[in-house]
Amino acid sequence: MSTANTTNRAYGAITLGTLLPWIIGAIILLVLPILMGSKGQLTIMSQMSIMVVFALAYNMLLGQGGMLSFGHAVYMGMGSFLCLHVMNASYFGSVPLPILPLIGGFFGLGIAMIIGSFSTRSAGTIFAMISLGLGELMAACVLIIVVFFGGEEGISGYRDEGLPFFGLEFISHIEVFYLIAFWLFVSAALMFLFSRTPVGRMANAVRDNPERAQFLGYSARWVRFVSFSASGFFCGIAGGLSAILFEIATESDLNVTASGVILLIVFLGGVGFFWGPIIGAVVFILLQTVLGLQTHLWELYVGVIFVAMVMYFPGGLAGIIMSHAVAMSLGKLGLLVRPYLTCVLPAIIGILGLCGLIEMIFHMREAPTGETEMTLFWTAIDTHHIWAWLVFGVIAAGGILLARQQSSVLKEAWDQANTIDTPAEEPS
Amino acid sequence: MDLILVNLIDGLVFGLLLFMLSSGLTLIFSMMGVLNFAHASFYMLGAYFGYQLSTVLGIGFIGGLIVAPIIVGVGGALIERYGLRQVHQYGHVPELIFTFGLALLIQEVVKLFWGQNQIPYFEPAYLDFALFSVGDNAIKAYKVFMIFISLAIFGGLLYILTKTRIGMIIQAALSYPKTVEALGHNVPFIFMGVFGVGTALAGVAGVIAGPALGTFPGMAFTLGSIVFVTIVVGGLGSLWGALLASLLIGWLTTFAASYNLRMEDILTGLGMTKPEVMSDSMLQDLWTLTLPQVGPILPYLLMVLILVFRPQGLLGKREA
Amino acid sequence: MLKKTKLGVAITLAATLSASVAFAENIKIAFVDPLSGPFATTGTNGAAEWTYAADVLVNDKGGVLGGKNFEIVTFDNKMSGKESLIQVQVAIDQGIRFIAQGNSSGIAAAITDAVNKHNRRNPDDRVLFINYSAVDPALTNEKCNFWHFRFDANADIKMDALTDVMAARDDLKKVYLIGQDYSFGKAVAAAAERDITNKRPDVEIVGNELHPIGKVKDFTPYARKIVASGADSVITGNWGSDMVGLGKAIIEAGFEGQIYTYYAASNGITRTFGEDGKGHLNLVHEGQLNPPVSDRASAYVDGFEAKYPDHDISQARIANAVEMLAKAIDAAGTADDVVKVAYALEGMEHDSIWGGKVFMRPQDHQAIQDVHVGAHTDENIRHPLDNSPYGLMDNVKVEMAAMDSATTCEMKRP
Structure with missing residues (x-):
C-alpha cells in the first residue's frame, strides 16, 4: 500500500508553510456559511464537517496504524447516544452545549479502551473480524437494550435546553455550524499533532513492520492500543457533534452499514495522507446529497467509482492529487x-x-x-x-x-x- | 422429542447450505490470503441466474442448477483475472476493500436488472411435497434434496483435493506457491481456477437456497457476514473446520430459535427477585430477554470469543 | 469532433428551453421516503400513489384555491432518520409546507419531533407533517403534536379490528404471537395479548415471542415451534422479507390454521405467496379493493394500474390524504399559513373514494375510518396485486373503527 511518506516533512519546526493549510481551512470554515446560508445547505455542511472528524479519526487506524475496522461506527454512535442522554438529563440546564462533544469523546475513549484491550492484540484479519463481530453485536444490542438506546426510534433531545453560552442558545443553524466547525478545527489539529508524537510515529512503524518496531523497544500491541483509544476519542467527539446537529441518535448511527460507509469515505479520499479523508468525506456527502437528488441509482455510481478507485488509484483522490x-x-x-x-x-x-x-x-x-x-x-x-x-x-x-x-x-x-x-x- | 429431531434436520439443512458457501470462501482464503467479501454476492447471483434460466429461459430447475453455477464461476474467474489480480499488487487491505466494493456493486446491478422486490423463484413442483412428517411438522422433499446435493459436493471436493493430481498441486500451491511455480505449474492460473470453483460453489448454494430462503437483493447482505463467521470459527483455510463450524452454527441458530429459554427464569433461579414495576428498572431489558430474541446474533458472539481465546479457529493450523 | 460540438450545443439549447417551461404557482408536497436502498420498493410505490392521487383527484379537477395544482416533490431519505431530517430541511428551504412520510414509525417519530422543533423555532415558515403510513400508536398519543396528522389507522385500531374477526370464530382455541423485536413488533404483541384476553378469555395464547429484525436467515425453526405448539392462529406484524420468510416457513411446515397480518400484500409479497398463501393469509387494512365499492373507485384503481403496471394501490389512504388536504387548503383559503390549514383539517369529515367516511379526530389527529380484514385469494378478485391472479378479498368491515377509543394526547395548539 502506498504510505504516508509525504507527510514526513521536517517536524518540530513551525513554519508558515506548515501553518498555511490550517489558516486556509479556518478561513474556508468561517466564510462558507456566508456564501451558502440556506438552512439545508448549512445542515449538509455541518453533516460534512462531522463526517470529516469521523473520517480523520478512522484514518488514525487505517492509514496511520494499518488496522482495518469494520465496526468503527460503534464509537461514534455510542458518543452520540451518551450526549443525548446528557441532553435529556435534569442537569443539562447547567451544562454549556459547546463542551458536550467532549463528554461524547470521553465516552468513546472509554468504550474504545475496553474493546481495544483485547481486540488490538493483533492487527490484520483477526482485528478486522473482531471489529466486524462486535459491530454486529452492538447493532443488535441497540434494538434489545431499550433503556439506553431507545429501541428502533432511538433517543432524541433538545439542544437549546443547555446553559446559554455567552448568550448563545444554539437554536439557529448557523450557530450550530460554527460550533461544529470549531470542534472540527480543534479535533483535526489535535489529530494532526497526534500523528507527530512519538506514539503516532510508532503507529506507522508498527503498521509497516511490527517486528522491527518491537526491536526498538516498543510494544506493537501498546502502540495499537493507544492509536485505537485515541481514534475512539475523536469518534466520540464526532458522535457528540452529530447529537447536537440532529438531536437524535438511532441504530443506523452505529450499525455495520454506517461502518462500511466510513471505510468507503476514507478509502475514496486516500488513506496515505492526513488530509485524504477530508476530501473523501466532502466528496462522498456531495455525491450522496447532490447525486441522490438527481438519480435513484446513486448507490450504483458510488459503487462503480469505489471499485474503479481501488483498482486503478489505490491512493484515493489525495493520491491522484499528490501524484502531480x-x-x-x-x-x-x-x-x-x-x-x-x-x-x-x-x-x-x-x-x-x-x-x-x-x-x-x-x-x-x-x-x-x-x-x-x-x-x-x-x-x-x-x-x-x-x-x-x-x-x-x-x-x-x-x-x-x-x-x-x-x-x-x-x-x-x-x-x-x-x-x-x-x-x-x-x-x- | 419430535421437535428435537425436526430441529436436527433443519439445522443440518441450514448448516450444509452455509458449508457450500464457506468451503469456497475458505479455499480462496487459504490459497490467496483474500477474505472475499463479495462471496455471498456470488451466492445471490447464483439464485438470480437460476431463476432467470429455469423460469424465463425455460431450461427447468435442474438445468438452472447446472448452468447457473458455471456462469457464476466463469464470472468469478474473470473478476479474479481482471480485477483482483490488478489489486493484488497493492497489498491485502486494498484487496479486501476491493471485494467489499464489489459486493456493493453486485447488489446494485442486481437491483438494476431484477428490481427491488422478491422474485417468484420457487421449488420445482416435483420436489414441492411433504416427504414425511415428524409429529405435525412436515419435512419437504426439497430439504432432503438440499442435504444430498450438499453432501455430494462435500464428497466431490474432498476427493478432488486429496485423491487427484490437480488436488495435490492445489494443496502444494497453498503452502509453497513459489516452489510449485518453479516446478513449472502456472500458479496464477490455479488461483484463477480456485476462485472460479469457489464462486461456482457459492452459485450452487444460491440456486438451491433461492427458492427456500427467498430471492431478493438483500439476500447476500443477510448471509454475507455469517459466512465469514463460519470460516473464522472453523479456522481459516480448513475444509473440515468449515464443515464443523457450518454445522455448529446451523444447529446453534436453529436450537436457539426453538427453545424459549428466558432470562427471567435464569435470574430467579439465581435467587434474584423480579422487580414489581418493570418500566422503572434499569435492567428491564435483561429481565425480558429470551433466547430466540438473541439467537441470530449468537454466532457473532461465538466468533469474537473464538478470536480472543483461540485465534486460529477450531481446526485451523495458523493464525488468521 | 465538430459534429459532436454541434450536437452538444443543440442539446444544451434544448435543455434551456425545456427548463424554461416552469410550473408556476404549484402547491408542493414533499414526499420523504426511501427511494434507494433495500426499502426502495415501498417508497417508489408510495411516490407513484401520491403522484397519481394528486393528478387524478386534484389537478384534473381544477386544482385548489382556484387553479393551483398539487406537485409531489420526491426526496430520498434512504431509510435513515438523519438523512430524513436533512431532506426535510432541504424541502423547507425550497418553500415546501407539507411533508409526507410513512415508512417506519421510527423515522416518523424523528420527523414529527423535528417538525415540532422547527415550527417552534421558526414561526414564519411552519410546516405540516402528513403521516400516511406510520402506525406506532405513540405518534397520536404521548408523542402527538399539532403539526402531525395520521391518515392510516394505528396499530391498536387495526389489532382491534383483527381480533374482532378472530373472536367471532368458534374454532379459535390457541393463538401464537410472533413479531420483529422493535417498537412496532412489541406494540402489536401487546395489543394482541390485551385484546384477545378481553374478547375471548377462553382462548389460550400459546406463544409470544420476538425475533431480531432483518437478521433471521431461515425461519424454519420458528415455524416448527409454532406447528408443534398446536396453534390454530398466528398473529404477526412482520413486514418485508421477514413477512415472506416467516409466512412461507409456517405454511411449508404444515401449518393448517390462519395467519393474521398487517403487511402481507403487494411489493412482491402477494406474488411470492401465491397459491401457498390461499386459505391462510388474512390482512387488516383500510380502503377496500375487492369486492369493488364503486365504479369510481374501480376506475381509479384501473387508471393507476394502467399507468403504473409494476405498482399497486397498496396504501389506499393516500387518496384520502390528498383529497382531505385539498379540501382543507380550500377551506383555509391559503396554502402558506399552515396553522389555518391544520385547523381546517382537524375534525374534518370526508366521504372517502373507498366508501364510508373518514373523520380526522381533533383530539389526537388520528383519522378514524372503516377498517377491513381481507383474505389472500384468487377467487372473484377484480383488482389483483403484483400482476398475479391473487389479491385481497375483504369479508369483514369494522365501521369507523375505534371512534371513541381513548388517547393520552395533550394537544398544544398555537
Missing part, C-alpha cells in the same frame, strides 16, 4: 493540461454517456406507462425512440474510444512531465 507533486516541483504541470483535455475530457463525456444509457434502462423499467419522456442532463429525451439510444450510445462509445486513443499521448506527456530535463537542476 513531482511534475509541479519540476514546473512542468503545464505539459499535462493539453493531454488532460484531449484524453480525460472525452473519457468523462463517454462515461456520462454510459450513465445516460443506464438511466434510460432504469427509466424504461420504472416509469409509468405512457410516460416516455425523461430529463437527462437537463435535456428532455424520449426513451422509446431509437434516436435517444443511438445518440447516447455514440457519445459513450465515441468518448471512450477517443480517450483510449489519446491515452498514449497522455502517458507520454506524463512521463515527460515527471522527468528532469537538465540534470544540473536538483528537485527540491
